Amino acid sequence: MKILIADDDAVSRRLLERTLVRAGYDVTPVADGRQAVARLTEPDGPRLALLDWMMPEIDGPGVCCEIRKRRDHNYVYMILLTSRESKEDVVAGLESGADDYLIKPFIADELKARLRTGERILHLEDRLVEAREQMRFKATHDHLTSLWNRGVIVDLLRRELIRSQRENVCTAIILGDVDHFKNINDTYGHLVGDQVLREIARRLLLAVRSYDFVGRYGGEEFLTVLNNCRPDSALPRAEEIRKAICVRPVHTDAGPLSVSMSLGVLLSRDWGQRPPEELINEVDAALYSAKAEGRNRVKLAKPAERAEPVTAAQALAERLR
């Protein structure tokens, strides 16, 4: 484990360095507080620190304050190691943000035991951060495909529409639906259906740029948001996505299955300032048309060409057919 030693006394620094290297630490020694702050705030910098109180540039408590101000960094466990031994100093040192306080001259075994305490706390912090990240992931991603879930993908679309209005660029919205997915589920079972959905999610992600957004909108519906998309390239890109889905069978426990997807495409600049939910309804209608025209195809949603409104019941019936 990496550890920083900050002490202006070269004897103390050398003694600490050797003691800690022998104990298996990867030691970074520095001679003043400014260097200590710089090293501790480096990416992948030490997360354990032994700080002398009186140092040039910034003293030990000053280093603690600086580090505690930076909440975007990993937690750093800091021990003040000083010959200031009054109760007032101990209190002031701990109040500055230090986790522990040791009086010089140190006893090697005690120092190592306290560092192990620090390591335990850092380990605990790592586990908490990991658990929080897992919860954050679960709250924002679809559990089956690991794509963005419906709430997040619609929110991302909302933000992207605002941005495209502000920057006068175009966002393409693509709603895709797996053709005859009900048949797959009915014939091979839900586990095979899940395998198909996972593979389609993977193919969708491979077919878009890293900064585009892909989410699972419903059962077998996927919503893709192409940021800053040139209007003339939206349809070709939707075609690429369609081909990426049907290019080869999906390998499942029931054997290879041919799959395809129908897609509706909408260009935000054709529709003015409309809420995402309305635009999704429009692109859903284009998707319905793609289904009605034989599936495995792409249809562009055009405002003027909407002759008759498509009801939700009609769209559902077409998809289930």
Next chain:
Amino acid sequence: MTNKTNPLCPSRINFSELLARVENDRELLSDLLSIFKKEFPAYVKSLREAVVRNNVDEVASVSHTLKGMLSNLAAAGASASVARLEQLARQGEIALLHDALLAFERDVDGLLPELETHIAGARP
């Protein structure tokens, strides 16, 4: 400072404590001695100059560093006398600094050769 260790004087260094502090690492002990020999005279010089100038902040700062250095080397007497200098400086007791400095200089007199002797004797 004299260059000889007086065998009749009590030791300025608790050598068994020092060995425990370095976990019986003789090589480290030699390293520490080298660093001490290089750094210590400059600190003492700074301390004297700060006392002459009645610069209490500087006296407190240098005394504090010397206190840590000497305590790491298990030189308890010298560490205590420089701790007194630090305390006096923090309290602004300018009139007492000179005598405290003399006391400190007496305590460190012969410290370096004694360390060298011990370390030479401790080499495997």
